Amino acid sequence: MTDHSYAPGSLITARGREWVVLREASDDTLQVRPVTGSDEDRTLIHLxxxxxxxxxxxxxxxxxxxxxxHDSALLLRDALLLSLRRGAGPFRSFGQIAVEPRAYQLVPLLMALKLDPVRLLIADDVGVGKTIEALLIARELLDRGDIERTTVLCPPHLVDQWLAEMEIRFHIQATPVTARSAPRLERGVPPGESIFSIHRHTVVSLDYVKTAQRRDSFVQACPDFVMVDEAHTCASSGRGRHQRYELLQALAAKGTRHLVLLTATPHSGDDNAFYRLLGLVGSDFQALAHAQGRERTRLRERLANHFVQRRRPDIAEWHEGELFPQRQTRELTYELSGAWEAFFNEVLDYCAGVVETGSGNDLRQRLNFWSTLALLRCTGSSPAAAVQALHTRAGG
Incomplete structure (x- = not known):
């Protein structure tokens, strides 16, 4: 024990150098960073x-x-300004990022800082910036020393996009873990360790890690901060989807784990899938499916602390400028002529004949109509699309 406590931000002298106190790990242990060092030089001092x-x-x-x-004075001023950015204002991460967050993108971060652990469902519209909002939370908790490792779970086709966002905008160098990269990574794993325990930040393919033999290893070594992209695909029913849901259930079962779920479509018409998704944020939220009266009101009020959803019209209220251009459409008519007109008429006659062959059978005629309608749309789109559609229909 010690008779003196040091608040975060205090300057202390120990081991022959000066340190900045980041947080007090316990009554007699301090987490510190050298005054002239970076966050990578953080350490613990046991008094x-x-x-x-x-x-x-x-x-x-x-x-x-x-x-x-004069030049040395300007240099000193700039050095002080840069050093103070680490602790100035309510956010410590803003000196570590290469993006200027918009005001509305700070809302999930402010919500997250009020939660312990962070359990958040971000359901903003496409283009609003869910990736930036999630990584703002991760970067802030890293710079505060509340977490040390992170992982992103996403569909395979989004792995490269997450890697680029993390490195370029948030200076987080992550390791991709996919079916292709895993064998190479496993060759360098020491005995008793796993891919997920030796790499500080990872972006993991859901399809790779959802299987039972890999799921247990991942859950055991999973970091305490997890971001899940396209989270609605993990809660929906369907072949293979239950494996993703069981994976997230196992991750959410640890009460101290931070979990940020991202989706632009939290409710896609399947009530059961929606309530399963809410159950990952908090197990009692799944009871909203049947709750009534005061109990339902109480749960909805609690859920408001964990659920944020904005559509593009909602963002306009923040007066952030022309984020989403107004789309103006109009229809123009044109006349077919020459070889293109003759080709189109031949396709039209062909489609009419296909539909006619189904006469007498309503179901078959309806199917023929919709299939030929798709062919006509391709034909009207461009010659290249018409050739490809006809080639496919011919079985080539």
């Missing part, structure tokens, strides 16, 4: 084990012999 007493840092006052020129 009872220090041979020299830890004390507040003291710096000599400047004197007239240290006068410099």
């Amino acid at each position: 009872p084990l220090e041979t020299e007493p830890v004390r507040e840092a003291r710096f000599p006052l400047p004197n007239a012999d240290q006068l410099g020129g």
Whole structure:
């Protein structure tokens, strides 16, 4: 125990150098970073084990012999401004990111900082910036020292997109874990370890990790901060979907794990899938499917702390400028002529004949109509689309 406590941001002297206190891990343990170092140099100082007493840092006052020129004064000013960005304002991460968040993108971050653990469902519309909103939360918790490792679970085709966003905009270098990369990564894993325990940040393919033999290994070594993209695909029914849901259920079962779910379509017409998705945020939220009266109101009020959803018209209220251009459409008519007109008429006659062959059987005639309608749409789109559609229909 110690008779002196140091608040986050305090400057102390220990081991012959100055440190910034990041947070107090316990009554006698401090998490610190060197004043002249980076977040990668963070360490713990256990006060009872220090041979020299830890004390507040003291710096000599400047004197007239240290006068410099205008350039040195500007350099000192810029250095101070850059160093203060790490602790200035309510967010510590803004000095570590290469993107300027819009005001509405800070809402999920503010919600997350009020939760422990973070359990959040971000259901903003496509293009609003769910990826940035999730990574803002991850970067902030990393810079506060609340988490040390992260993972992203996403469909295979989104792995590269997440890797680029994390590295370019948030300076987080992640390792992709897919069916293709896993064998190479496993060759460098020490005995008793797994891919997920030796890499600090990972982007993992859901299709790779959802199988039973890999799921248990992943759940055991999974970081305490998990982001799930296209989360609605994990809660919906269908072949193979139950494996994804069982994976997320196992991850959510650990009460201290931070879980951020991302989807633009939280409710796609399947009530059961929607309530299963809410159950991943909090197990009691699944009771909303049958709750009535005051109990339902109570659950909905609690859910509001964990669920954020904005459509594009909602974003306009933030007056962020022309984020989403207004689409203006009009129809123009044109006349077919020459070889293109003759070709189109031949296709039209062919389609009419196909539909006619189904006469007498309503179901077959209806199927023939819709299939030939698709062919006509391709034909009207472009010559290339028409050739490809006819080639496919011919069985080539």
